[in-house]
Amino acid sequence: MSSKRKNLEWYLALFALLTIVVAFWAGKEQKKELWAETIHHFYPDSLYQTQSINENLWEIRSADQHFFLVKGEGKGYSGRIKLLIRYDSDSMLRKVHVVSSNETPSYFSKMMNRDFLRHFEQEEVLRAFKDQKDIDAISGATKTCTGITEGVKEASLKFAEFQNITPLPERQEAELRIGSKEIIILFLFLLGILSRIKRFPHQKLLKWLSLFTGIIFLGFVYNEPISLTRINSFLIGFWPDWHSELHIYLLIFGVLLIFLTSGKNVYCHSICPFGHVQKLTAQIGNARPIKLRSSYLWIWVQRLLAWIAILLALFFRNPVISEYEIFGPIFQFTGSVWLFVLLALVIIASLLIKKPWCNFFCPIHPIFGFLNVFRKKMRLLWKTR
């Protein structure tokens, strides 16, 4: 690459970093208080009298009703889910209102369509702490359901303390959980590192092993690829609980560590499940790499898409607002119609062209490119110090 292009890349990377910081701060200013709006929406002032008891609890009265509204929050997949729970004066949970959430709309709809909130309604206040087996999460929207359950528990504890209900359930300390997800990710890392060592024998075996492990486990079973939604969540400040989701930290920081130290993108090469799907379809269709005349322009289109998506997510404080990845449709059969159409086109294209999603659309590749610009600059400065 010419030095002119390198300099251009450097200045554009700096510009991108600056705009990301600006979008983050501008998004913070945008943050609105939704609690009062939600209360007035469901319980308008013309029919109900609202009195705030503390910052988490409101007392509502009307001609024939008397109940309480309590705030609750839980960690969903891509942000905090804020709930307003209605308890009657006889300590029965009557209604769960979702105030706001940043969950992917199709996953959220899945949960709502299966009436998940009904598990908690018309039950006594501490029901959420008992009989965990009765509250089945909706398959494919597990984290959303877990987040809502957490929010209901939090609100129930607050209300039980207010009503002096005893005995209160003990607040459970989070325990570190190392399970199959963590083991699979470490295994994929090992395969990825070994496959980069050219002298290591059995390269074909490594390739097929990482392909099927990635597709089956990281893709279909766990649906945990590194996605733009996940990166946006981290940038916004929503970091999942490391006790129960250690695999996310292992995956993201493991990939970053290897990349920053060796310059090798082990994720795209050896771990990404959708990359493996494209490798498989390329084998089936005998796909060829495509050489475009304006390939450098296409790289910038890909970078532009990722940059705009990140800015929108930071500004609107919603990691899924600019989601255009097709991992949900292929691994969980969940997503908007347009994502399914895009998935169909990418799968057909991948039969004829090698890795079309990775080369033209994937936002993860430009993010590594962005980090690589800074990495190279730091190395250069270190060498010439």
Add this chain to the structure above:
Amino acid sequence: MGIFKIFSEPVFWIIMGLLYALIGYSAKLWAKDLGLKMNGWKWLIAWIWFLILSLSIAAGFTLMGENEVRPGLYFLGSSLIINIILGFILWRILNIQPKKETGSFEQ
């Protein structure tokens, strides 16, 4: 739904039957034109693929006819992708040429 009334018309099924008969009759000519060396196993695989394709299209439109338009479209879309991938696999299988025997003994 009015648009799906055509599927209950006898004329439609007569035309479908004629088309399928034509496809079956001309399959051998198609294989010859494409330069494929067919045997019993290849014909079997090809006909299984064609059956899966036909059933997928039929199932999708049946769902739509039963007022399940959205599931029908999703089913059609996903099954057509699967059939395209299976079609590529079929094409590679059909293009496998039998190995020529070189049985001359040099003296």
